[in-house]
Amino acid sequence: MPSRVFVKFVSEPKNDPMKSIVGIACAVQAIKDGNELSVFFAAAGTRLLDPNYLRELDQEMGEDSTMVTDFLKTIGAEAKAVYCSFASVKAVLGHSEGDEALIFADKDIHWSGPPGVIALSTSSEVQLTY
Numbered sequence: 151m152p153s154r155v156f157v158k159f160v161s162e163p164k165n166d167p168m169k170s171i172v173g174i175a176c177a178v179q180a181i182k183d184g185n186e187l188s189v190f191f192a193a194a195g196t197r198l199l200d201p202n203y204l205r206e207l208d209q210e211m212g213e214d215s216t217m218v219t220d221f222l223k224t225i226g227a228e229a230k231a232v233y234c235s236f237a238s239v240k241a242v243l244g245h246s247e248g249d250e251a252l253i254f255a256d257k258d259i260h261w262s263g264p265p266g267v268i269a270l271s272t273s274s275e276v277q278l279t280y
Contacts, residue, residue, distance in 0.1 A: 155185045157176065157187065157188075159191045159198055161280055174221045177278075187230060191235070194238075194242055199222075201219070226253065237263065
């Protein structure tokens with residue numbers, strides 16, 4: 151039976167790139183297994199939305215790999231909801247809402263802060279934090 155899975159990305163991916171890649175892979179696996187996935191990118195975890203940084207993570211998987219970027223595109227296309235902290239994007243990446251600088255279109259992101267995290271946490275059956 152499918153579960154409601156919530157994955158939150160808050161850690162600095164530059165400190166442990168493989169941890170972030172594992173989290174992204176787990177989120178995609180939740181989708182592949184037929185679960186309802188919601189994700190929230192906050193704090194330094196918003197770096198995972200930067201296409202330039204994603205290219206660096208792709209390189210962790212091999213010189214010509216696009217695996218991480220492809221995984222994020224799957225999340226964007228198939229997750230029930232993608233949430234992001236606007237304040238974190240501004241602080242970490244220097245982008246503002248409307249810049250269209252992230253891997254997901256701004257219109258496809260639910261911009262929120264702690265209220266979104268709490269709502270997703272309390273409505274999910276499984277939570278993972280990376």
